[in-house]
């Protein structure tokens with residue numbers, strides 16, 4: 304009897320010691336192992352089933368079939384055997400104007416964003432703070448100020464560097480390069496000569512250029528070395544005959560009327576040029592969709608994410624629907640037709656081997672940080688992409704465009720451990736991208752509001 308009591312006491316003591324030692328042992332061996340039922344790794348390769356994803360610190364170490372075992376005794380584990388894992392999503396076109404967006408992006412599995420025009424001080428400080436681990440938020444690739452010309456009233460906004468001469472254009476790029484931006488962004492009033500100067504100057508600093516273009520068509524821009532075309536701008540202009548392009552009103556910001564007059568016999572040549580030069584196109588179908596929607600449709604569709612949006616923006620958006628929206632969309636039929644043609648072009652470009660990036664332009668009215676990237680992915684499927692191709696646009700395609708030093712976009716060894724655990728398989732129904740169970744950023748689960 305006495306012996307039994309001693310044994311029980313010993314066992315209890317051991318259990319207590321083990322429980323106390325567990326955090327220490329885990330700290331010594333900080334491996335997280337996720338057991339994935341399905342893994343869509345973002346490379347475009349077929350889905351893997353029943354694998355262990357080994358994560359050490361902030362990096363993916365290896366991926367092995369569950370049958371091979373090898374899970375360290377004291378590893379932390381996440382059991383996702385009935386779930387699907389995808390890479391953390393990348394929104395390739397945002398304006399990260401408010402720190403509050405950090406939580407919203409992560410909530411919706413968006414673990415990286417490319418900022419396409421912002422106050423340079425603000426965005427670089429935020430980027431560096433997140434990179435240093437002093438703030439939780441998505442990894443930011445930033446362009447700082449967008450480079451524009453004085454031709455439009457908001458050319459001098461706090462997000463813009465205004466240039467009027469080649470010398471000023473070179474200086475603007477130099478200042479941004481010294482500040483260590485990741486991209487240079489040119490904006491739509493910049494004339495051809497200055498666009499070309501910016502691209503050349505950026506090249507000398509090893510920086511890629513993204514363009515929301517208007518006074519330069521996509522053919523010219525790509526020949527000069529532009530790396531990504533934003534909102535599919537400049538493409539319709541390259542598909543018109545030259546007279547129509549010259550006549551186009553200078554304030555067509557996303558070219559709806561140009562798309563109505565594109566010449567089908569020109570598509571193949573342009574697509575070949577874009578594919579041959581390895582250009583990425585940020586389709587931005589959400590923006591075209593919102594232009595083709597009615598004000599009531601926009602107001603009605605976002606109950607859930609609206610609850611995450613600061614009231615300041617919602618008020619602003621309601622005002623936008625009463626004013627600028629009405630002006631921009633007075634000819635709604637043309638937007639409906641434009642949306643169709645943009646979708647068709649993007650599908651043809653993808654079919655020819657072109658790289659499409661998913662980007663939203665949030666917080667343009669009714670384009671929500673985080674949530675709207677899912678809308679963009681879903682719209683790509685509407686446009687004729689397979690669910691796998693649409694997911695690629697928001698994951699692995701970024702690697703092709705951002706370059707290998709961007710350690711994001713795929714769940715493969717050596718990459719940053721950013722991933723999303725989904726309840727349901729998005730290849731069966733793309734809307735399942737929203738069935739988010741857990742988000743892992745830099746190897747750590749992100750606390751989520753809705754869970």
Ligand SMILES: [Zn+2]
Pocket residue numbers: 396397398419420664
């Ligand atoms: Zn933008």
